[in-house]
Amino acid sequence: xxxxxxxxxxxxxxxxxxxxxxxxxxxxxxxxxxxxxxxxxxxxxxxxxxxxxxxxxxxxxxxxxxxxxxxxxxxxxxxxxxxxxxxxxxxxxxxxxxxxxxxxxxxxxxxxxxxxxxxxxxxxxxxxxxxxxxxxxxxxxxxxxxxxxxxxxxxxxxxxxxxxxxxxxxxxxxxxxxxxxxxxxxxxxxxxxxxxxxxxxxxxxxxxxxxxxxxxxxxxxxxxxxxxxxxxxxxxxxxxxxxxxxxxxxxxxxxxxxxxxxxxxxxxxxxxxxxxxxxxxxxxxxxxxxxxxxxxxxxxxxxxxxxxxxxxxxxxxxxxxxxxxxxxxxxxxxxxxxxxxxxxxxxxxxxxxxxxxxxxxxxxxxxxxxxxxxxxxxxxxxxxxxxxxxxxxxxxxxxxxxxxxxxx
Amino acid sequence: xxxxxxxxxxxxxxxxxxxxxxxxxxxxxxxxxxxxxxxxxxxxxxxxxxxxxxxxxxxxxxxxxxxxxxxxxxxxxxxxxxxxxxxxxxxxxxxxxxxxxxxxxxxxxxxxxxxxxxxxxxxxxxxxxxxxxxxxxxxxxxxxxxxxxxxxxxxxxxxxxxxxxxxxxxxxxxxxxxxxxxxxxxxxxxxxxxxxxxxxxxxxxxxxxxxxxxxxxxxxxxxxxxxxxxxxxxxxxxxxxxxxxxxxxxxxxxxxxxxxxxxxxxxxxxxxxxxxxxxxxxxxxxxxxxxxxxxxxxxxxxxxxxxxxxxxxxxxxxxxxxxxxxxxxxxxxxxxxxxxxxxxxxxxxxxxxxxxxxxxxxxxxxxxxxxxxxxxxxxxxxxxxxxxxxxxxxxxxxxxxxxxxxxx
Numbered sequence: 001x002x003x004x005x006x007x008x009x010x011x012x013x014x015x016x017x018x019x020x021x022x023x024x025x026x027x028x029x030x031x032x033x034x035x036x037x038x039x040x041x042x043x044x045x046x047x048x049x050x051x052x053x054x055x056x057x058x059x060x061x062x063x064x065x066x067x068x069x070x071x072x073x074x075x076x077x078x079x080x081x082x083x084x085x086x087x088x089x090x091x092x093x094x095x096x097x098x099x100x101x102x103x104x105x106x107x108x109x110x111x112x113x114x115x116x117x118x119x120x121x122x123x124x125x126x127x128x129x130x131x132x133x134x135x136x137x138x139x140x141x142x143x144x145x146x147x148x149x150x151x152x153x154x155x156x157x158x159x160x161x162x163x164x165x166x167x168x169x170x171x172x173x174x175x176x177x178x179x180x181x182x183x184x185x186x187x188x189x190x191x192x193x194x195x196x197x198x199x200x201x202x203x204x205x206x207x208x209x210x211x212x213x214x215x216x217x218x219x220x221x222x223x224x225x226x227x228x229x230x231x232x233x234x235x236x237x238x239x240x241x242x243x244x245x246x247x248x249x250x251x252x253x254x255x256x257x258x259x260x261x262x263x264x265x266x267x268x269x270x271x272x273x274x275x276x277x278x279x280x281x282x283x284x285x286x287x288x289x290x291x292x293x294x295x296x297x298x299x300x301x302x303x304x305x306x307x308x309x310x311x312x313x314x315x316x317x318x319x320x321x322x323x324x325x326x327x328x329x330x331x332x333x334x335x336x337x338x339x340x341x342x343x344x345x346x347x348x349x350x351x352x353x354x355x356x357x358x359x360x361x362x363x364x365x366x367x368x369x370x371x372x373x374x375x376x377x378x379x380x381x382x383x384x385x386x387x388x389x390x391x392x393x394x395x396x397x398x399x400x401x402x403x404x405x406x407x408x
Numbered sequence: 409x410x411x412x413x414x415x416x417x418x419x420x421x422x423x424x425x426x427x428x429x430x431x432x433x434x435x436x437x438x439x440x441x442x443x444x445x446x447x448x449x450x451x452x453x454x455x456x457x458x459x460x461x462x463x464x465x466x467x468x469x470x471x472x473x474x475x476x477x478x479x480x481x482x483x484x485x486x487x488x489x490x491x492x493x494x495x496x497x498x499x500x501x502x503x504x505x506x507x508x509x510x511x512x513x514x515x516x517x518x519x520x521x522x523x524x525x526x527x528x529x530x531x532x533x534x535x536x537x538x539x540x541x542x543x544x545x546x547x548x549x550x551x552x553x554x555x556x557x558x559x560x561x562x563x564x565x566x567x568x569x570x571x572x573x574x575x576x577x578x579x580x581x582x583x584x585x586x587x588x589x590x591x592x593x594x595x596x597x598x599x600x601x602x603x604x605x606x607x608x609x610x611x612x613x614x615x616x617x618x619x620x621x622x623x624x625x626x627x628x629x630x631x632x633x634x635x636x637x638x639x640x641x642x643x644x645x646x647x648x649x650x651x652x653x654x655x656x657x658x659x660x661x662x663x664x665x666x667x668x669x670x671x672x673x674x675x676x677x678x679x680x681x682x683x684x685x686x687x688x689x690x691x692x693x694x695x696x697x698x699x700x701x702x703x704x705x706x707x708x709x710x711x712x713x714x715x716x717x718x719x720x721x722x723x724x725x726x727x728x729x730x731x732x733x734x735x736x737x738x739x740x741x742x743x744x745x746x747x748x749x750x751x752x753x754x755x756x757x758x759x760x761x762x763x764x765x766x767x768x769x770x771x772x773x774x775x776x777x778x779x780x781x782x783x784x785x786x787x788x789x790x791x792x793x794x795x796x797x798x799x800x801x802x803x804x805x806x807x808x809x810x811x812x813x814x815x816x
Contacts, residue, residue, distance in 0.1 A: 058739030058747050088735050090748065090764045123732030124765040227718045310635045310718070310803075314811035324531030327496050331466030339466050340498065356498050357532040395718075397808050403722035404804065 003402070006184075008277040008285050008373060008393070009160040015147045015178045016165065018199045020044030020241030023145040025153040028135025030083030030121060030128070036153040038132070040139035041078040041197070042108065047241045048203075049075035049116070050210035052217045054234035060087035061094040062117050063233055065101075069113050073206025075239055076114040077104050078197065080154045081132065082182075083121040085193060085233050096127035103136055118235050120182065120193040121156055151180040154195055157402075158184045158278050164270035168202070168263035170256030173246035175202035177267045183234075183275040184226070196221070196236040196271050202260055203242030205250040212261050213238050213268075220268035223300060223390040225307045226279040227399070238264070276391045281398025284316055286375045286391065292343075293386035298335045302381065303390035305333035313395035316377075319370040321346045321363075326379065341382025346370065348378070411810070414592075416685040416693050416781060416801070417568040423555045423586045424573070426607045428452030428649030431553040433561035436543025438491030438529060438536070444561040446540070448547035449486040449605070450516065455649045456611075457483035457524070458618035460625045462642035468495035469502040470525050471641055473509075477521050481614025483647055484522035485512050486605065487544065488562045490590075493601060493641050494527040494535040504535035511544055526643050528590065528601040529564055559588040562603055565810075566592045566686050572678035576610070576671035578664030581654035583610035585675045591642075591683040592634070604629070604644040604679050610668055611650030613658040620669050621646050621676075628676035631708060631798040633715045634687040635807070646672070684799045689806025692724055694783045694799065700751075701794035706743045710789065711798035713741035721803035724785075727778040729771075731759045734787065749790025754778065756786070763790075 021043060025036035051070040053063045069075075079100050086093045097119075101112035108114075119127055145153070151161035163180045183194030204212070213236070221236055242248065249257050277285055288306050293299035306312055309329040315322035323344040330337055340355035347369025350358050369375070375394075429451060433444035459478040461471045477483075487508050494501045505527075509520035516522075527535055553561070559569035571588045591602030612620070621644070629644055650656065657665050685693055696714050701707035714720055717737040723730035731752040738745055748763035755777025758766050777783070783802075 054739075055742070056736070056739030057742065057745055058735050058750070085732075088732065088747070088750075088760070088763065088765070123735060124760065310807070311811055314808055317808070318812035320812075324493075324496065327466050327531060328464070331462075331464030334463070334465065337465055339496070342466070342496075352496070352532065355496065357496070394812075395808065396812065397805055399718070400722055400725070400803065400805050400808060403719055404726035404728075404802075 003157070003159050005160045006278050006282055008282055010274060010277060012148045012151065012161050012163050013165055015163055016176050018176055018178055018241060019201045019243035020047060021199045023147070023150045024139045024142040025145045025149055026135050026138035026142050028081065028131045030081060030131060036149070037082040038135035038139055039080040039150050039153040040136065043076050043239055044241050044243060045076065047075050047239050048073055048206040048209055049237060049239050050206060050213040051235065051237040052213055052221070058088065060085060060119065060233045061097050062086060062119050063235060065097060066116060066235060069116060070210065072113055074114055075116055076108050076110040078116045078237065079104060079136065080195065081119040081127060082154055082156055084119055084125060084127050085121045085123045086119040086127040087123045087233055089124065089126040092126040096129050096132060099129050100132055100136065103133060107140055116237060118195050118233070120195055120233055147178060147180060154180065155182040158182050160278060162271065162274040162278065164267050164274065166263045166267045168256065168259040170202060170246035170249065170260060173244050175200055175244055175246050175260070177263055179267050179271050181271040181274060184278040184280050193233040194275055198238040198264070198267055200238070200240050201243045202240055202246055203248040204240040204260065205248065208249060208251055209238060209240055212264050215261070216265040216268040220265060220272040223303070223388065224272045224276050225304055225390070225392050226276065273391055276393050279393035280402045281396040282393030283396050284373055284375050284394040286316060286377060286393060287389060288392070289378045289389045290381065291387040292381040292383060294336045294384040295386040296388050299386040299388035300390065302330055302333045302335050302337070302379065303388050305329050306379065307390050307392035310395055313392070316370065316375055317394035317396045321351055321366045321370060323351045326377070330379065336383050338382040343380035345378040347376055411565070411567050413568045414686050414690055416690055418682060418685060420556045420559065420569050420571050421573050423571055424584050426584055426586055426649060427609045427651035428455060429607045431555070431558045432547045432550040433553045433557055434543050434546035434550050436489065436539045438489060438539060444557070445490040446543035446547055447488040447558050447561040448544065451484050451647055452649050452651060453484065455483050455647050456481055456614040456617055457645060457647050458614060458621040459643065459645040460621055460629070466496065468493060468527065468641045469505050470494060470527050471643060473505060474524060474643060477524060478618065480521055482522055483524055484516050484518040486524045486645065487512060488603065489527040489535060489540065490562055490564055491529040492527055492533060492535050493529045493531045495531045495641055497532065497534040500534040504537050504540060507537050508540055508544065511541060515548055524645060526603050526641070528603055528641055555586060555588060562588065563590040566590050568686060570679065570682040570686065572675050572682065574671045574675045576664065576667040578610060578654035578657065578668060581652050583608055583652055583654050583668070585671055587675050587679050589679040589683060592686040592688050601641040602683055606646040606672070606675055608646070608648050609651045610648055610654055611656040612648040612668065613656065616657060616659050617646060617648055620672050623669070624673040624676040628673060628680040631711070631796065632680045632684050633712055633798070633800050634684065681799055684801050687801035688810045689804040690801030691804050692781055692783050692802040694724060694785060694801060695797060696800070697784070697786045697797045698789065699795040700789040700791060702744045702792040703794040704796050707794040707796035708798065710738055710741045710743050710787065711796050713737050714787065715798050715800035718803055721800070724778065724783055725802035725804045729754045729759055729774045729778060734785070738787065744791050746790040751788035753786040755784055
């Protein structure tokens with residue numbers, strides 16, 4: 001099915017080219033559709049790489065191989081297949097990935113381990129090797145693609161193309177970071193895996209790049225949820241081509257390390273929020289700010305318990321400031337909280353404080369706030385100084401329609 | 409709102425009286441409605457009691473007091489308020505409960521701690537003491553109520569009255585167990601807390617009764633889920649009046665202990681399944697049988713991860729044997745499983761085995777099975793002999809309508 005763009009969609013931004021990164025797309029016809037569904041990114045020699053992957057114990061071969069590949073720290077190409085997740089396909093799935101790696105490595109003249117592969121789409125059907133092979137040959141010969149074209153080619157049931165750009169100054173030289181991402185549920189194995197790719201012309205030591213990505217991931221991709229479901233294939237990769245005059249960043253002592261770390265977190269947050277904005281059936285973007293937890297990790301768990309509660313999500317869909325459901329979600333999180341110090345605010349207006357409903361608070365600004373598309377929910381737990389912010393969307397009839405009314 | 413009975417509803421069973429148990433109901437008018445909303449159960453002197461309560465850290469005063477009361481092991485009365493959960497109401501909520509205990513204790517001539525109180529309904533509003541007081545006076549003077557009338561009086565947004573009956577032989581004497589329960593979401597704080605009460609004329613030492621209830625609870629109430637949300641007030645109490653000639657059961661060595669334990673588990677399972685059958689928006693009752701886990705507890709966690717997955721629940725609502733979503737849910741459970749030995753069966757037909765889709769399986773019986781109201785999903789994890797069965801319902805437009813389209 002083709003869905004209209006999410007009401008929370010954002011226009012695709014202007015994004016500069018990244019030296020050392022060449023984008024191409026082709027039709028492998030993984031499904032019966034008329035669109036590019038194979039994306040090929042060639043990376044200049046010397047490109048460093050870091051990655052984070054799904055925690056699923058049923059991860060795809062692409063993820064299993066990717067986890068090993070990032071330890072080497074070097075990348076020369078990325079191939080993304082849309083329409084087939086190649087998950088739960090056993091040895092035949094793995095063979096399909098290795099064939100793509102060999103074919104691409106032969107073309108470039110690199111090691112197969114320098115070729116990263118991602119796949120998203122239907123589960124349980126081995127990726128057809130012949131279509132992949134022909135698609136890659138077509139991609140080698142294709143014109144260069146724009147960022148927006150690449151963002152289109154990697155999507156499955158997304159409703160808008162998602163990209164982000166930022167920059168940082170390193171030793172007086174400007175470096176760029178450009179990213180694309182796809183995903184519209186936290187996952188549906190046959191449709192909505194999250195795949196994100198960030199490219200930068202900065203030079204970053206791979207081990208340090210991994211440290212930076214893991215830190216950025218904790219406060220961005222790990223703080224979003226659409227439906228609490230976790231893909232077998234979620235992947236975020238960062239490629240650093242080192243094609244500017246900026247000095248190489250090796251560790252926190254390197255000039256510009258802080259600036260680059262901040263820029264990487266910024267672009268990861270932008271991309272993560274775009275996935276929530278394309279959440280299946282979403283009509284409202286919800287920011288949940290938790291404070292007063294025993295530590296930041298505890299705050300994040302409370303935030304995700306609230307964000308994953310179907311009763312909280314449906315209440316917000318119904319524009320109902322139902323803080324009773326928020327209390328319930330806090331209670332079920334199992335994290336330390338002082339019931340008699342709890343506070344809950346919608347749009348900056350406290351409806352409950354010190355464990356009691358605020359009497360005679362003005363409902364007008366809250367009702368106005370809930371009618372909007374951007375919802376802010378603040379929760380104070382009253383036991384410490386830990387804090388976290390998580391992002392989610394509401395739960396609507398649209399989610400049910402997308403996932404129940406249409407057969408896979 | 410008044411909803412039509414769930415399509416999965418069951419008729420109220422014939423249930424015998426339990427000697428030592430007197431049911432009455434009255435109108436306390438906790439909401440603007442014309443129905444009994446205060447249930448008063450008087451219990452003969454010598455009645456033993458055991459209970460299990462919500463794990464929520466934001467539990468109501470009723471739950472906090474109840475946890476202490478069951479340690480004493482003695483009960484003379486139960487008062488259930490419907491329409492007001494009295495949760496998140498601080499000291500005023502606690503005072504309301506204590507007033508009910510004193511009033512009832514004075515009437516019976518017992519200790520206030522022998523009076524158990526439960527409340528369900530809107531959160532954040534202290535239970536009105538005057539309405540409770542007048543309602544209790546009316547209940548003292550009311551005619552005796554039937555089990556079905558009591559099951560009606562404790563409900564909030566339930567769509568059918570839920571009761572169950574079973575019996576056991578103890579030392580050649582038959583004892584009865586009768587139970588009533590309310591709940592239609594695993595919880596919504598303003599509507600759907602689960603409250604269950606079992607009454608038996610058997611004589612059971614309270615400490616052993618608690619052990620039996622905790623065991624029964626693990627495989628019954630703790631194995632159901634509607635929406636994964638946990639109430640601030642969930643409560644199950646068992647009262648044993650000891651009004652037959654059957655010998656007193658003190659421990660596992662007592663004659664009839666095994667029989668009574670089996671009967672208690674049976675009635676708890678019946679009651680738990682009735683809550684799922686009244687799940688908000690439910691159109692299908694789903695049984696998930698997990699085998700091959702490292703242990704039973706791990707199997708239960710995998711089962712609940714599947715049962716709580718909105719993508720699995722919407723797939724079944726859409727009558728789609730989407731085993732890819734089941735694989736996803738297994739993966740996110742974080743429990744040991746062998747991806748290459750996984751098996752998944754709908755209605756007894758394997759769609760995946762040994763980590764691979766079954767080729768050319770017959771889809772006809774699966775499609776027929778999914779059209780029905782009773783869905784059986786079997787999952788083999790391939791790493792051990794642990795097993796568990798959990799029960800849930802599907803996720804439909806009805807759930808969204810109940811929780812988002814109507815304002816609280």
